[in-house]
Amino acid sequence: MNMKQHILHFHIAKGEEQYVASGVELAVVTQGKTLDELSKNIEEAVALHLEGENLAELGLAERPSVLVDFELPTPQYA
DSSP states (O other), X not given: OOOOEEEEEEXXXXXXXXXXXXXXXXXXXXXXXXXXXXXXXXXXXXXXHHTTOOTTTTTEEEEEEEEEEEEOOOOXXX
């Protein structure tokens, strides 16, 4: 039985000036000044990365969803 992956995972971290998203299953990295901008950039980066690819050969569902986890900054204690 061939299981197709329906979810693409991304890790999000807050940099000094921008949020950075790194793909887990795909070699995709993008950034944005806001989370809304980052969300749009992830969608665009994934679409560009997969453009012209046979998703079935990559083990992906036709329209995979994106799941993100957000890395919280370490609190600075005085």
